[in-house]
Amino acid sequence: xxxxxxxxxxxxxxxxxxxxxxxxxxxxxxxxxxxxxxxxxxxxxxxxxxxxxxxxxxxxxxxxxxxxxxxxxxxxxxxxxxxxxxxxxxxxxxxxxxxxxxxxxxxxxxxxxxxxxx
Amino acid sequence: xxxxxxxxxxxxxxxxxxxxxxxxxxxxxxxxxxxxxxxxxxxxxxxxxxxxxxxxxxxxxxxxxxxxxxxxxxxxxxxxxxxxxxxxxxxx
Numbered sequence: 001x002x003x004x005x006x007x008x009x010x011x012x013x014x015x016x017x018x019x020x021x022x023x024x025x026x027x028x029x030x031x032x033x034x035x036x037x038x039x040x041x042x043x044x045x046x047x048x049x050x051x052x053x054x055x056x057x058x059x060x061x062x063x064x065x066x067x068x069x070x071x072x073x074x075x076x077x078x079x080x081x082x083x084x085x086x087x088x089x090x091x092x093x094x095x096x097x098x099x100x101x102x103x104x105x106x107x108x109x110x111x112x113x114x115x116x117x118x
Numbered sequence: 119x120x121x122x123x124x125x126x127x128x129x130x131x132x133x134x135x136x137x138x139x140x141x142x143x144x145x146x147x148x149x150x151x152x153x154x155x156x157x158x159x160x161x162x163x164x165x166x167x168x169x170x171x172x173x174x175x176x177x178x179x180x181x182x183x184x185x186x187x188x189x190x191x192x193x194x195x196x197x198x199x200x201x202x203x204x205x206x207x208x209x210x
Contacts (some may be wrong), residue, residue, distance in 0.1 A: 011126065014135045021142035025180060032155045033146070037162035045169045048132070052176045052184075065177055070176060073184040077172055080188050083166065084195035088161055088202075095192075095202035096154035 002058045009051035027103040030096050038089035042081065049078040071074030129177035134172040157201055164194035 023036025066067030097111055143166065146159040168187045175183030 005126065010132050012182065013169070014132055014139075017136060017139045017169065018142075019163060020166075021139040024143050024146045024159060025169055030152065030158065033155065037158050039164075041162055041165040041169075045165055046173075048169045052172055055176055067179070068209060069181045070184065071178070073181055073188065074172060074176075077168065077188045080191040081168060082125070084191055085165060088195055088198035091199055091202035092154060092157055092161060092205075095205035096152075096157075099154065099205045099207065101152055101154055111201045 002054070006051050006054055008048065013044040013047035016040045016047070019022050020044065030101050031103055032095060034089055034093055034096075038085060039063065042085045045076060045081050049074045049081070053078075062109075130174050133170055133173045133177065136166055138175065140166050140176075154205065157198070157205070160201075161194075161198055164190075164198075168194075 019038065020037050020040030023040065024033050027033045027036055035116060052074040053071045056067050056069070056074065059067035060071070102112075122132050140163055143159055143162045145162075146191050150156045150159060168191050169185035171190065175181060175187070
């Protein structure tokens with residue numbers, strides 16, 4: 001029972017990480033590539049950390065008392081990923097727009113209009 | 119013994135899939151047309167390396183790799199912020 005849960009969590013995480021790489025190859029633009037590469041890796045890494053947490057809790061329940069450390073440290077790694085990854089993506093998108101890379105097929109560009117008026 | 123083999127197999131297999139994903143993302147770094155494309159590929163590879171370190175730490179039941187993953191996450195975040203600051207044209 002516990003192994004099926006770990007298999008499902010790992011499968012979700014790996015499928016989303018592979019989708020991130022494929023989207024990074026296939027999308028036409030910096031901003032769409034950033035969307036694929038950052039959101040999918042964040043979601044996939046959440047599920048890989050959850051698999052590690054479930055495995056550590058299961059080992060701890062079965063008598064290996066030191067295995068709870070894997071769960072706690074994976075939880076802190078999960079918090080670090082959740083805090084830092086979207087912030088870095090926002091910084092990259094802002095820097096790309098300020099350094100002159102335009103969206104390829106966009107019709108409306110609100111940030112451009114705001115910079116023109118100011 | 120069978121259970122131990124099963125555990126090593128499933129986490130190591132996940133690690134191999136993460137490696138394949140890193141190899142696909144590295145193509146974008148090699149042929150990205152602009153510099154922000156390469157930065158996006160580098161940021162993706164950073165997150166994938168963190169996931170791979172966690173998987174390796176669980177597969178070998180060694181906690182030090184997960185600690186290294188936490189520190190790597192914070193350092194790669196600082197690196198990304200500095201590269202973004204450099205792309206904007208500001209002084210570092």
